[in-house]
Amino acid sequence: MKGHGNKPESHGAVLVVAMGTTQEEGRAVVDRCIELVKKTYPKADVEFAFNYEAVRLVLKENGEEVLSPLAAMTRLLDKGHSQVVVQPLYLTPGMGYHELYRIIVALNDLAGAHGAIGFDGILISRPLLMNTEDYFEVAEIIDGIYAGSLAEDEALVLVTPTSEGGADTSLCQMQMVMDDICKSGKIVIGAVGGYPGVERAVKRLGHVGAKKVRLVPFSLVPGIHAWIETSGESNPDSWKKALESEGYQVTVDEKALGEHEEIISVFAGRLKDAVGSHGFLK
Incomplete structure (x- = not known):
C-alpha cells in the first residue's frame, strides 16, 4: 500500500x-x-x-x-x-x-x-x-590442464602469492592430493613466505629428476605482486631466480591458474x- x-x-x-x-x-x-x-x-x-x-x-x-x-x-x-x-x-x-x-x-x-x-x-x-572433495576436484582440473603438456624432464611448480597467508596446511593437503592424482609427482605446490617454500620445492624437483621447471602463479585473480614474487626480473628473491640458481631451466606460464x-x-x-x-x- x-x-x-x-x-x-x-x-x-x-x-x-x-x-x-x-x-x-x-x-x-x-x-x-x-x-x-x-x-x-x-x-x-x-x-x-x-x-x-x-x-x-x-x-x-x-x-x-x-x-x-x-x-x-x-x-x-x-x-x-x-x-x-x-x-x-x-x-x-x-x-x-x-x-x-x-x-x-x-x-x-x-x-x-x-x-x-x-x-x-x-x-x-x-x-x-575447503572440503576434501574440493581438493580432488581441483587436482583433477590441474592435472588435466598441465600434465599432458609437460616434457619428460620438466616439472610444474604452482606458487601461491603472499596474499594467501595462513594457508600452509591447505597447501600441504593440496600437494598430498596432487600426488594421488599425478602419479609422476611432477606437479609441485609452493608458497611465497610460507610452507612449502622454495627449498622444499627444490627437494621435490630433485626427487622426480626434473631439469626444467614451468612456473605458474597459484592464484585466482592474478595481481602484479603475484607475478613479481613468481618471476619478477627486478626481484632478487623471485622463485624464478631461486630455481635458476639451483641449475634449473625455468619458463613462466603466461596464465595464472585462475585464468583457466x-x-x-x-x-x-x-x-x-x-x-x-x-x-x-x-
Whole structure:
C-alpha cells in the first residue's frame, strides 16, 4: 500500500569478493565470474568488491570506485535485499577468507525479524579449496590442464602469492592430493613466505629428476605482486631466480591458474552449494 514504506521486490543478491587487482588479466577473471553468476541467477543483483585497500586507492586515483566487502554488503542491504550470498574468489580458507567471515558474522548478528536491520541473513560460500572433495576436484582440473603438456624432464611448480597467508596446511593437503592424482609427482605446490617454500620445492624437483621447471602463479585473480614474487626480473628473491640458481631451466606460464575457464566454472558450483543450503536466491 502506498505510504506504508513497503520493501521493493527482491530476488536476493550475490557479492563476488576478490583480494583485488589492477592487472587487466586479473580483472578479466573477476568479470568472467560475475558474468557466470548473472547467467546462473539472472534475477539476482550481482556486485563485486575488493578486499585490499591499497588496490582500491589505486583504482580510485584512476577514476574507478570499488567498494570494500563491508561497504558493498551494507549497500546491498540498503537496497532492500534481505538475502545476500558472498562468493569469495579465494584459493584457500586463509587469512583473507577469515577476515571476510568475521564481517559476515558481525552483520548476521543484526539479522532476523527482530534484528536491528531486519534481513534474513548473509551466506558465505566456499573458496576454491575447503572440503576434501574440493581438493580432488581441483587436482583433477590441474592435472588435466598441465600434465599432458609437460616434457619428460620438466616439472610444474604452482606458487601461491603472499596474499594467501595462513594457508600452509591447505597447501600441504593440496600437494598430498596432487600426488594421488599425478602419479609422476611432477606437479609441485609452493608458497611465497610460507610452507612449502622454495627449498622444499627444490627437494621435490630433485626427487622426480626434473631439469626444467614451468612456473605458474597459484592464484585466482592474478595481481602484479603475484607475478613479481613468481618471476619478477627486478626481484632478487623471485622463485624464478631461486630455481635458476639451483641449475634449473625455468619458463613462466603466461596464465595464472585462475585464468583457466575450468577453474572459473568451479565457483559456480560453490555458489550453488551455498544457495541450496538455505534456499536463497529464489
